[in-house]
Every structure is written in C-alpha cells, then in structure tokens.
Amino acid sequence: MKxxxxxxxxxxxxxxxxxxxxxxxxxxQRNIEIVYSFTGAELLLFGAILYPGGRLxxxxxxxxxxxxVKGPTQSILVREKEKVAGIWVNAARLRYRSAPSFYAVASxxxxxxxxxxxxxxxxxxxxxxxxxxPASSATSDVERRFQAGLVDLKRRAGLYVEAPGAVEIxxxxxxxxxxxxxxxxxxxxxxxxxxxxxxxxxxAAAVRDIDIRKSGFExxxxxxxxxxxxxxxxxxxxxxxxxxxIAGQVARRRA
Amino acid sequence: xxxxxxxxxxxxxxxxxxxxxxxxxxxxxxxxVGGGFLTTPLLIVYGIPPTVAAAxxxxxxxxxxxxxxxxxxxxxxxxxxxxxxxxxxxxxGSLFGAWLxxxxxxxxxxxxxxxxxxxxxxxxxxxxxxxxxxxxxxxRHRGLPPKPRKRRHxxxxxxxxxxxxxxxxxxxISPLAPLLLxxxxxxxxxxxxxGGGFILVxxxxxxxxxxxxxxxxxxxxxxxxxxxxxxxxxxxTTKAVDIVLxxxxxxxxxxxxxxxxxxAGRVRPExxxxxxxxxxxxxxxxxxxxxxxxxxxIFSIELA
Numbered sequence: 282m283k284x285x286x287x288x289x290x291x292x293x294x295x296x297x298x299x300x301x302x303x304x305x306x307x308x309x310q311r312n313i314e315i316v317y318s319f320t321g322a323e324l325l326l327f328g329a330i331l332y333p334g335g336r337l338x339x340x341x342x343x344x345x346x347x348x349x350v351k352g353p354t355q356s357i358l359v360r361e362k363e364k365v366a367g368i369w370v371n372a373a374r375l376r377y378r379s380a381p382s383f384y385a386v387a388s389x390x391x392x393x394x395x396x397x398x399x400x401x402x403x404x405x406x407x408x409x410x411x412x413x414x415p416a417s418s419a420t421s422d423v424e425r426r427f428q429a430g431l432v433d434l435k436r437r438a439g440l441y442v443e444a445p446g447a448v449e450i451x452x453x454x455x456x457x458x459x460x461x462x463x464x465x466x467x468x469x470x471x472x473x474x475x476x477x478x479x480x481x482x483x484x485a486a487a488v489r490d491i492d493i494r495k496s497g498f499e500x501x502x503x504x505x506x507x508x509x510x511x512x513x514x515x516x517x518x519x520x521x522x523x524x525x526x527i528a529g530q531v532a533r534r535r536a
Numbered sequence: 537x538x539x540x541x542x543x544x545x546x547x548x549x550x551x552x553x554x555x556x557x558x559x560x561x562x563x564x565x566x567x568x569v570g571g572g573f574l575t576t577p578l579l580i581v582y583g584i585p586p587t588v589a590a591a592x593x594x595x596x597x598x599x600x601x602x603x604x605x606x607x608x609x610x611x612x613x614x615x616x617x618x619x620x621x622x623x624x625x626x627x628x629g630s631l632f633g634a635w636l637x638x639x640x641x642x643x644x645x646x647x648x649x650x651x652x653x654x655x656x657x658x659x660x661x662x663x664x665x666x667x668x669x670x671x672x673x674x675x676r677h678r679g680l681p682p683k684p685r686k687r688r689h690x691x692x693x694x695x696x697x698x699x700x701x702x703x704x705x706x707x708x709i710s711p712l713a714p715l716l717l718x719x720x721x722x723x724x725x726x727x728x729x730x731g732g733g734f735i736l737v738x739x740x741x742x743x744x745x746x747x748x749x750x751x752x753x754x755x756x757x758x759x760x761x762x763x764x765x766x767x768x769x770x771x772x773t774t775k776a777v778d779i780v781l782x783x784x785x786x787x788x789x790x791x792x793x794x795x796x797x798x799x800a801g802r803v804r805p806e807x808x809x810x811x812x813x814x815x816x817x818x819x820x821x822x823x824x825x826x827x828x829x830x831x832x833x834i835f836s837i838e839l840a
Contacts, residue, residue, distance in 0.1 A: 282720055286808065295825060307537045309836055315540060316540065317539055317540050317780075318538065318539070318540065319540040319547055320538045320540070320547045321547070344821075346579070348695060355839055357837050357838065357839055358644075358837070358838045359835055359836070359837055360644055360835065360836045360837075360838065361834055361835055362831055362833075362834050362835075362836070364830075367647070367828055368652070368827040368828055369567075369644065369827060369828070369829075369830070369831050370648045371644045371645060371647070371650075371836070374644060377590060385560075416751070427835070430834060430835030431837065433835070434833060434835055434836075435837075442609075447802050454653075455631060461755055462603065464546050464547035465546035465547075465583075466545075467545060468545075492739075495542060498542070499540060499542040500542075502543070502779060502780065503542045503543065504543040505674065506542075506543055506771070506775050506777065507775060508774055510772045513767070513777070513779070514767055514768040514770075514771025514772060514777065516779070517595050517767055517771060517777050517779050517782060518595065518598060518764045518767050518768065520595075520599075520779065520782070520786070521596065521598040521599035521602070521767070522599065522602050522764075524599050524602075524786045524790050525599040525600065525601070525602025525603045525786070525790045525793075525821060526602050526603065526606065526694070526786065527790075528603050528790035528791055528793070529602065529603030529606045529790075529794065531794075532603070532794035532797075532798075533607075533643065536715050
C-alpha cells in the first residue's frame with residue numbers, strides 16, 4: 282500500500298508546477314464472495330486526493346468526489362403494458378443492448394450542483410444521465426418514457442441507486458463513501474469509478490475492479506445446474522421424493 | 537434466517553419459504569391437490585423470478601404428493617391402470633407445453649395467457665365445486681338423505697372407442713378419455729407450474745365418473761410423475777430449478793401434507809370441497825383483478 286502510494290506520487294514530485302491533483306482510490310473489498318449467508322455487501326470506497334506540492338490550494342473552490350459503482354452490462358428487453366379489451370397486456374417494447382445490471386452513484390453533494398448536464402452525460406453521472414442505447418429505433422419521446430420506466434423499476438429493486446451526500450471528505454484530502462450492494466445483483470466484474478471534480482470540471486478519475494462471484498456450496502450448485510443439468514434434475518427429483526417419503530414414514534410411526 | 541438461493545440469485549428468509557410450503561402442504565394433504573396453483577403466484581409475489589418459481593414449485597409438488605401417494609396406496613386408494621394412462625398423457629402434454637411456453641414467451645404474452653387461463657380455470661372449477669358442495673351441505677341440514685350420487689360419466693366419454701375396464705375406479709370406458717385429460721393437465725403443469733390436481737380431481741369425478749375413493753389417490757399418483765417429468769424438463773431447458781428453494785419448500789410442505797391428510801379424515805368431504813372451492817375462487821378473483829386493474833408496474837424487464 283505504502284509503496285503504491287509512493288509510486289503514484291513519484292511523477293507528482295517530479296513535475297509539481299501547474300500539475301493537477303491526483304486521486305489515490307481504493308475499495309474495501311476487491312472480491313465479494315457469495316455464500317449461503319450472503320444478504321448483500323457494504324462497499325467502502327475511500328482514498329486520498331494528492332495536491333501538487335502536498336498542500337491544499339488556497340482560495341480555490343472546494344473539490345467534490347463522485348463515486349460510481351457499475352455492474353456487468355446486460356442486454357434487456359423492456360415491455361410496456363397497455364389496456365386492451367379491458368385487460369392489461371404487454372404491448373410496446375424496446376430492447377437495450379447494454380444496460381448496467383447495477384448502478385450506484387454516491388457523491389459529496391447532489392450531482393446537479395457539482396457538474397452540468399453535459400458533463401453528467403459524458404461521464405454517466407446520475408440516473409438521469411445513463412446512456413442506454415436502444416437497439417431498435419424509436420422516437421425520442423418513446424425512448425425517454427421507456428428509459429424512465431426502466432430506471433424507476435431498477436431503482437425500486439435497489440439495483441439503481443443515487444446517494445447524494447454519501448461521500449464524506451475529510452480536511453479536503455481524504456474521502457470515503459459507502460455503497461451497499463443488494464443480494465440480488467448478478468455475479469461478474471463490477472467497476473468502481475472515482476471522479477475528482479472542481480468548478481464543474483473533472484480533474485482526475487480512477488477505476489478499481491471488484492469481482493463478485495459465488496463460492497463454496499452456492500458455486501457448486503450453480504455450476505452443477507449449468508453443466509450437468511440432467512444429473513441436477515435427477516438429484517432435485519430424488520430429493521423431493523426422499524423428503525416426501527421420510528415425512529410419510531415419520532408421520533406413520535407417530536400415528 | 538436469511539439464506540442465499542444459488543439459482544434465483546437472491547437471498548430470502550428461509551422461515552417464510554418453509555412456512556409457505558407448510559401452508560400449501562396442508563392443502564395438498566387435505567384436498568389431494570398439489571398446491572402449485574398457490575405456490576407459484578406466492579413465490580412471485582415474494583420476489584422470486586417467475587421461471588424459477590414455476591420450475592422449483594413443480595419439484596415441491598412432487599415431494600408433497602409422495603407421502604400422499606404412499607398413504608393412499610396403503611388404503612387401496614390408487615387405480616394404477618387409470619394412473620398409468622394419465623401419466624402417459626401427462627408426459628406428452630408437458631413436452632407440448634414446453635413448446636407452447638417458448639412460443640408465448642417469444643411473443644411476450646406468456647404472463648397474460650397464464651393469468652387468463654388461471655382465471656378461466658379457477659373460476660369455472662371453483663364455481664362448479666362450490667355449487668355442488670353447498671348443495672350437498674344444504675341437503676344434509678334439511679335432514680334429507682344425501683342424494684345418491686349418480687356416478688355417470690359424461691356422454692362424450694362414453695362415445696369414445698376402445699373401451700376397457702378400470703376395476704378400481706369401477707369404470708368401463710375408453711382409455712382415450714383419461715389420456716386426453718392427462719395431456720391437458722401436462723400442458724398446465726409446464727405452463728402454470730401446477731400439479732393440476734385441482735383440474736384432475738373434479739374432472740375425474742364429474743367427467744369420468746370415477747369412484748370417489750380412488751379419485752384423490754390416483755390424482756396424486758399422476759401429479760407425482762408428471763411434476764417429476766416437469767422438473768426434468770425445466771432442469772434441462774430453462775435451468776431454473778433452484779434446489780435450495782425447492783428443499784425449503786419441501787421441508788414445509790411434506791410436514792403440512794401429513795397434518796392435512798390426518799385432518800381430512802375428520803371432516804365431512806362436502807365441507808372440504810366447499811373450502812377448496814372458496815380458496816380456488818379467491819385465488820381466481822385475485823388474478824382477475826390483477827388483469828383488469830391498472831398494474832403497479834406498467835413496465836417489465838426481461839433479460840434478452
């Protein structure tokens with residue numbers, strides 16, 4: 282850790298004048314293992330802001346930190362219900378090639394007050410600025426409606442999260458933010474991006490990867506279901522028959 | 537007590553799932569229905585993905601029916617010949633159902649079709665049972681001797697060729713009738729994730745005219761084999777059978793089934809039928825309201 286810090290600081294020490302501040306981010310967990318007791322994880326994203334010269338610049342606007350955690354992207358189909366002949370049925374639909382399965386943004390202040398709309402769109406900061414490219418063409422009106430529907434649904438499932446004020450900056454140099462990951466996230470590679478922002482401009486950005494995977498029994502079951510599905514099905518049936526039979530025997534003996 | 541489900545990819549309260557299984561098991565022991573028509577919707581309400589719910593509740597129904605089948609065999613309440621024909625029809629039906637399921641899924645109308653089928657089935661069968669059972673109860677209260685039930689099969693059934701004797705059921709009918717009945721139930725097993733007992737039992741009584749003493753046992757016998765086949769179909773195609781979820785449901789339901797079977801012996805059958813009719817009608821009404829009321833979620837997401 283210390284050595285990495287030094288390494289990161291080296292170029293700074295060499296060219297101090299006019300240099301931008303540098304971010305040294307880290308996450309509390311690089312690997313999240315899903316075991317039987319997994320009910321979600323609390324991710325701590327923390328780090329330091331290194332200013333040129335090692336001093337806080339005076340007289341400048343305060344810096345802000347925005348942290349974005351993204352899950353692996355998925356191709357999804359969004360359907361909209363409509364009332365047809367008295368009953369609600371799926372009617373219109375829109376396919377998205379790559380929507381993040383999980384998206385959480387934590388910031389030191391509400392994002393709208395940190396950056397303008399254009400910057401938010403470039404860096405995909407905030408739920409309103411997600412760039413979900415629809416696979417089929419639709420009018421921008423329809424597109425907006427579907428995107429709002431998708432984001433709303435995901436947000437209520439706890440998979441899209443906006444947490445303004447969840448990042449704390451101490452003495453202008455140390456920051457820490459919390460993002461909770463619900464149990465129903467898909468497994469895969471997550472990224473934690475950290476942005477250092479001042480005066481509406483992104484001064485520095487850094488990315489850390491987080492691997493979420495099943496381990497132990499959960500991994501064994503998921504693999505078995507996928508790779509030896511016939512055997513898995515037979516085991517499931519055998520388990521049901523055995524449990525049912527045992528219960529019958531127990532009840533009979535008592536009766 | 538939270539537990540992570542490896543296939544459903546989420547964590548659930550294990551006690552809630554066991555309790556759900558227990559309640560459904562009680563019903564299955566009492567009425568000889570698998571209880572899938574309750575498990576699947578309840579699991580979906582709890583937040584389990586629909587495919588996983590249907591696939592895993594099929595294996596739960598298998599377990600719940602095992603002890604019932606054994607109990608009925610000991611009492612001589614299973615017509616094996618009739619059961620065999622129903623199972624054959626059921627397996628063909630479940631394969632056809634799997635094809636139909638995929639087709640409807642591609643059209644995006646699977647949810648609506650499932651709901652509409654549920655409403656039609658539950659409404660008509662529940663109504664029929666409620667009328668019959670309340671009639672029987674009224675007669676008992678008026679002190680009239682119970683009307684000797686005319687154990688007659690439907691004229692259409694009598695018209696089918698290749699008649700054969702089903703001794704335990706006391707019938708001389710064509711095996712095509714139970715084969716078709718099994719086929720229809722098999723489709724429903726895959727489509728709705730149900731055992732089909734609540735269709736089979738009334739159909740056996742009112743359409744085939746089977747002897748009541750073997751109806752429940754034979755229905756459970758068919759349910760046992762067809763849900764086992766459905767579990768295999770799901771395990772190899774949708775890969776959505778969650779063995780942990782199924783195990784939790786089983787622990788509850790096998791216990792409930794035993795309690796239910798014991799309780800059933802003490803209550804008059806027409807009261808049982810009326811109670812089942814009311815449950816069936818309530819579930820049907822709930823699903824009907826879901827269809828016509830503006831849904832909470834206008835949008836739905838599906839991995840593509």
